[in-house]
Amino acid sequence: MFDPCHATFNHVWAALLLEELYRLGVRDVALAPGSRSAPLTMVAATHPELRTHLHFDERGLGFFALGLAKGSARPVAIITTSGTAVANLWPAVAEAQLTGVPLVILSADRPAELIDNGANQAIDQQGIFARYPVYQLNLPSPTPTIAPAFVLSAVDQAIAIQRQTPGVVHFNCMYPEPLYPDGAYGNYGDYLAPLGDWLNGDAPWSPWQTPLHRVDTQPDWEHFAGKRGLIIAGRIEDPAEATAVAELAERLGWPLIADLQSQLRFHPHSLLHTDLALHDPRFREALGRAEVLLQFGARLISKRLGHFVRDQAWQDYWLIDPKPARLDPDYRLRRRLHCTPCAFAASHPVTTTARRWDTLSEPLARTAALIDAASHRFSELGVCHRLNTMVEGQLFVGNSMPARLMDMLGTPGQGPTRVMTNRGASGIDGLIATACGFAESFDGPTTLLIGDLSALHDLNSLALLTKRPHPFVVILLNNDGGSIFNMLPVPTEAGLRDTYYRLPHGLDFAHAAAMFGLGYHAPETLASFEQLYREALRGGVTLLEIRVPSDEVSEDLKTLGSRLRG
Numbered sequence: 001m002f003d004p005c006h007a008t009f010n011h012v013w014a015a016l017l018l019e020e021l022y023r024l025g026v027r028d029v030a031l032a033p034g035s036r037s038a039p040l041t042m043v044a045a046t047h048p049e050l051r052t053h054l055h056f057d058e059r060g061l062g063f064f065a066l067g068l069a070k071g072s073a074r075p076v077a078i079i080t081t082s083g084t085a086v087a088n089l090w091p092a093v094a095e096a097q098l099t100g101v102p103l104v105i106l107s108a109d110r111p112a113e114l115i116d117n118g119a120n121q122a123i124d125q126q127g128i129f130a131r132y133p134v135y136q137l138n139l140p141s142p143t144p145t146i147a148p149a150f151v152l153s154a155v156d157q158a159i160a161i162q163r164q165t166p167g168v169v170h171f172n173c174m175y176p177e178p179l180y181p182d183g184a185y186g187n188y189g190d191y192l193a194p195l196g197d198w199l200n201g202d203a204p205w206s207p208w209q210t211p212l213h214r215v216d217t218q219p220d221w222e223h224f225a226g227k228r229g230l231i232i233a234g235r236i237e238d239p240a241e242a243t244a245v246a247e248l249a250e251r252l253g254w255p256l257i258a259d260l261q262s263q264l265r266f267h268p269h270s271l272l273h274t275d276l277a278l279h280d281p282r283f284r285e286a287l288g289r290a291e292v293l294l295q296f297g298a299r300l301i302s303k304r305l306g307h308f309v310r311d312q313a314w315q316d317y318w319l320i321d322p323k324p325a326r327l328d329p330d331y332r333l334r335r336r337l338h339c340t341p342c343a344f345a346a347s348h349p350v351t352t353t354a355r356r357w358d359t360l361s362e363p364l365a366r367t368a369a370l371i372d373a374a375s376h377r378f379s380e381l382g383v384c385h386r387l388n389t390m391v392e393g394q395l396f397v398g399n400s401m402p403a404r405l406m407d408m409l410g411t412p413g414q415g416p417t418r419v420m421t422n423r424g425a426s427g428i429d430g431l432i433a434t435a436c437g438f439a440e441s442f443d444g445p446t447t448l449l450i451g452d453l454s455a456l457h458d459l460n461s462l463a464l465l466t467k468r469p470h471p472f473v474v475i476l477l478n479n480d481g482g483s484i485f486n487m488l489p490v491p492t493e494a495g496l497r498d499t500y501y502r503l504p505h506g507l508d509f510a511h512a513a514a515m516f517g518l519g520y521h522a523p524e525t526l527a528s529f530e531q532l533y534r535e536a537l538r539g540g541v542t543l544l545e546i547r548v549p550s551d552e553v554s555e556d557l558k559t560l561g562s563r564l565r566g
Contacts, residue, residue, distance in 0.1 A: 034081020037108035062092030063430030067437025098424030160208030233262035234297030266415030298327035486554035
């Protein structure tokens with residue numbers, strides 16, 4: 001039953017917002033402290049079914065909510081106060097929009113009469129996220145002259161649009177004072193009475209009927225399936241959807257190349273080490289026999305694989321992804337199907353006997369042998385190669401070198417339960433917070449692999465890790481700066497690369513771990529890394545710092561590439 005008694009009229013509208021969001025599927029609310037947002041905070045804190053998550057930094061809070069929404073596959077609400085607090089959500093909003101993650105931002109704001117006149121903590125928040133939200137509404141200041149159904153129907157519309165086009169919804173809530181209770185709570189039963197049965201029920205006010213993603217059988221499917229084909233699995237977040245891709249590849253008899261983000265990286269039928277094998281002209285020639293490409297999900301980590309897709313003379317190229325976005329940076333795509341992998345597989349049966357055409361085993365075996373030889377010592381290659389075989393539970397992989405190394409390396413095996421990344425904007429900010437939110441949705445261990453500059457960007461989000469009830473391991477690759485620039489054609493004259501690009505910092509993270517009360521170790525051998533990682537998986541939060549020379553990984557990869565090309 002919806003309570004008619006509230007502290008102020010601001011609280012009535014805040015309660016309507018959050019109750020309707022709850023009825024439409026929101027279960028988690030991420031909050032940062034603030035005064036102007038007091039009505040929203042007080043309602044969230046007392047709602048019997050909403051889980052609240054607190055952080056003192058809005059930028060980290062936004063990424064935490066992003067990770068939680070990724071892991072739970074539910075929209076997560078974010079409550080902030082007014083002013084620059086809202087602007088700090090921008091990086092997480094950009095990532096959410098580019099990867100179709102459902103966030104609902106409830107930003108508190110000054111009323112219209114306190115904007116642009118020197119009032120404290122007031123900025124223009126209308127449209128602050130530009131075109132990135134899929135729905136945004138600047139709510140008027142709460143007033144009895146506007147029916148309560150206005151608030152509920154606005155939420156219904158927003159969530160309906162978000163379900164059709166996953167992304168960010170933004171409600172800017174303009175609250176005048178008073179913001180806090182002043183004596184007895186008022187009874188607003190007369191104002192709420194027109195809501196009728198809604199007050200005593202648990203159904204939304206006016207839920208929109210949105211069509212489920214589906215796809216008709218393509219009329220030329222049998223012709224397409226009869227070609228020599230290749231399947232590439234890009235970013236797929238749901239393991240069940242990923243399984244449908246693997247099963248389709250098996251029925252077709254086509255090779256399967258699985259990106260790290262596909263949940264199929266270690267599937268027994270996927271081609272491991274494709275990124276590095278593409279150095280080998282024999283592998284490229286064999287893979288180039290493919291006539292058609294069927295791709296599920298986009299945003300591939302491997303640049304070499306992306307170049308192969310771009311340069312191959314495909315007879316046809318189809319891309320299946322449930323997010324309604326253009327995912328064709330090289331403009332090679334011939335057919336874009338907006339549906340899930342399961343929906344596509346269900347409507348496209350394989351009626352012919354599978355015939356395997358690939359001759360890729362020999363060059364892949366050679367690649368695997370060279371990788372094993374290059375990864376036998378304590379190094380970034382060695383640690384990432386071993387980690388791929390040791391991960392238990394969930395894995396979150398940071399950007400820059402960590403994502404590339406984990407995509408390149410590893411041996412066949414079970415692999416992690418789920419793999420998650422932030423490969424929309426591919427920024428190095430907010431990765432600790434996102435991984436922490438991702439861990440919140442899972443009753444088991446989570447591992448975060450992150451670089452040193454990424455960790456420095458999000459250092460205060462280590463505070464979020466202190467609340468983890470399940471094992472959480474941070475594996476921090478510290479090569480003293482952005483070593484990826486050693487692999488890019490950055491000029492080296494007068495120390496230009498180091499001074500303006502790689503930015504060596506000379507820091508270690510032992511004191512950071514101590515400050516936040518985390519377990520800390522800095523292994524110096526592969527054997528000690530393996531032992532310490534296994535121990536960390538037993539419980540608590542542990543930071544394992546991998547200290548390596550700044551130019552080692554780039555030299556190792558250059559040498560490996562040269563041997564593969566030979």
